Amino acid sequence: MRYLAVFDFDFTVIEDDSDRYIVKSLSESLYAKMKDHQKKMQFTELCDMMVGELHKLGNNPDDLKKTLRTIPFNPAMYDIMKLLQENNAEIIVISDANTIYIDEISDQYQIKQFISHVITNPAHFDDDGRLHIRKRCEKHDCLNGCAVNICKGVELLEYINSKGSPYDRLIYVGDGTNDFCPSTKLGPNDYVFPRKDFPFSRKIKDEQYRNEITARINEWESADELLSLLRNLL
Ligand SMILES: [Mg+2]
Ligand SMILES: [Zn+2]
Known part of the structure; x- marks a missing residue:
């Protein structure tokens, strides 16, 4: 797989x-x-x-x-990424944060080694040491209500297409309403993991939205719980 x-x-x-x-x-x-x-x-x-x-x-x-580097992190997330890598999974991050934050935090918690690609808003420090954060894009055609600066659905499809050969299974893990759009791009053999009691899981309590996701849906509360769900799946 x-x-x-x-x-x-x-x-x-x-x-x-x-x-x-x-x-x-x-x-x-x-x-x-x-x-x-x-x-x-x-x-x-x-x-x-x-x-x-x-x-x-x-x-x-x-x-x-x-x-x-002091932002809270559950070490079970490290175990999750390690487990995925051991099972031949490619790991990518699609986020509305920015390159600097993700790079710094991933380095702090030693998960950088597991992440093959990061899709997010570009950021850089200028010569005066001021950080600049820019939008990933200025507009897109998504109809799923994604924020103007990033449509994670479009980004996911573009990434998969850029890889040429298809994946056997997709796994999507997220908590926010902007994680809904990419989740609709997955198929019946794939898995979506919305974080319990966060906006994404609340959104798909509504049948109308939930029906737009054909992938299998498993909620998780903590990274520890997600780890055991993934152990059973892989
Ligand atoms: Mg989030
Ligand atoms: Zn979208």
Whole structure:
């Protein structure tokens, strides 16, 4: 069996939301501002503005990187990725976070070795040490309600097509509403793992949405539980 295992990042691979965690950890008052602006601004633009403010407050790249490395992580996620790799699965991440956060955190928890490809928003530090976060794309044609800057469904299909030969089984793990779209691209032989009591699992409580997913659906609460589900499956 040749598997492709696709992971969302925030609240899936890690136990928090990296975009919010970094602001919350470095400035409580800025985090209040972030929450206040959340409904009024496109999220990537808001995150970019927030890291701009963190820079103005004197935070250098090292401060940001050190903070990212303290984000909560369940070691069972390391075991999950190791298990998948041992079973000939290719592991990729498709996330609305950004390249810098995912790189730093994956390095901290030694899971970088398992991840073959990361699809996310591009980010970089400029010469002044200010982080810039850009949108993965400016627009797309998705009708599943994906955020303007990334459609994970389109990204997943493009990735699979770029590989040429098909996978025998797809595994998709996620918690957010933007994990719904890619899950509709999977077939009856594939597996979708929505995190229990998170927005994605709540969305598919609605029959109308649930029926759009033909893959087998298994909910998980903790990485430990996901690990045992995958042990039974592989
Ligand atoms: Mg997530
Ligand atoms: Zn989409």
